Amino acid sequence: MFRRKTTEEVPAQTEPRPERPGSKGRPTPTRKEAEAAARERAKLAQDPKAMRKKQREMRVESSRQVRQALKSGDEKYLPARDQGPVRRFIRDFVDSRLGFTELLAPMLLLIIILGTGVLGENMRLFSSTLWIVTIILVILDIGWLRFRVRREVRARFPEESLKGVVWYAVMRAVNMRFLRLPKPQRKIGEALPERYR
Incomplete structure (x- = not known):
């Protein structure tokens, strides 16, 4: 009786927001995500082998993005x-x-x-x-x-x-x-x- 009736569902935003000038191009991580990333970095600092592996993966991903940008012309990943x-x-x-x-x-x-x-x-x-x-x-x-x-x-x-x-x-x-x-x-x-x- 005193409950609110929900007859209409609010449609989810499907349209991506336009990128503002000076923005970083990705959403700011939540506190939970930031703390999880900090814990991951702390673990990597204690294990040199895992840290080297992570750095190698990051280099491979970075060079893949640059190669893709050189083919497509995407300015975000092009060399300076x-x-x-x-x-x-x-x-x-x-x-x-x-x-x-x-x-x-x-x-x-x-x-x-x-x-x-x-x-x-x-x-x-x-x-x-x-x-x-x-x-x-x-x-x-x-x-x-x-x-x-x-x-x-x-x-x-x-x-x-x-x-x-x-x-x-x-x-x-x-x-x-x-x-x-x-x-x-x-x-x-x-x-x-x-x-x-």
């Missing part, structure tokens, strides 16, 4: 040199263009094969000419990439420093597309978004 909107923009900018610089490794292999003289003396002379042409084209491509990357970063991120921008772009451009890490997220010729945050 690849984090941030500027670095993400540079990766997308380099990946969306087809430059001669990324053909440098196959061209060098071709030049070495032709330079051995197995295919004849004419091919040996041709390889030295090809070597000079390749170097000139790579220098021109890197110069054009440097100019465009600096201009785009300055326009999109006026408050950010340009330190390391060109080096990061060139090191990514020199690698062939399938060897780049983090893996390319943009197709060649794909338009880039206006804002990176």
